[in-house]
Amino acid sequence: MAGHKLSEAELQEALSSLPGWQIKEGKLYKEYKFNSFPTALGWMVTVGVHAETMGHHPEWLNVYNTVRVNLVTHDIDNAISNLDVELAKKMEELAAQNWK
Numbered sequence: 344m345a346g347h348k349l350s351e352a353e354l355q356e357a358l359s360s361l362p363g364w365q366i367k368e369g370k371l372y373k374e375y376k377f378n379s380f381p382t383a384l385g386w387m388v389t390v391g392v393h394a395e396t397m398g399h400h401p402e403w404l405n406v407y408n409t410v411r412v413n414l415v416t417h418d419i420d421n422a423i424s425n426l427d428v429e430l431a432k433k434m435e436e437l438a439a440q441n442w443k
């Protein structure tokens with residue numbers, strides 16, 4: 344499922360409900376800081392299981408307790424899609440639940 348490219352208005356609306364997220368180099372970006380490496384890794388595993396069920400996967404970099412996330416949709420020419428927003432919302436929900 345490719346999702347659809349968001350209009351500028353849709354993107355701004357999505358950003359208003361995603362605290363700490365921004366557009367950086369054309370990607371939906373956030374830096375998460377967790378309490379510890381195991382906490383960061385646990386969140387990544389849970390997010391990863393969800394990403395796999397969505398068929399939509401993050402670009403991310405983990406260094407100790409920091410995870411930098413970049414979301415973009417490769418299937419539609421690296422545009423930001425509704426699927427990137429859906430995944431970002433899931434990341435927020437999971438970070439708020441257990442690991443902050």
Ligand SMILES: C[C@H](O)[C@H](O)[C@H]1CNC2=NC(N)=NC(=O)C2=N1
Pocket residue numbers: 344345398399400401402415416417418419
């Ligand atoms: C066939 C498979 O579902 C696609 O290649 C999916 C996999 N995961 C993906 N993840 C992301 N971020 N963008 C995609 O376009 C994408 N495509």
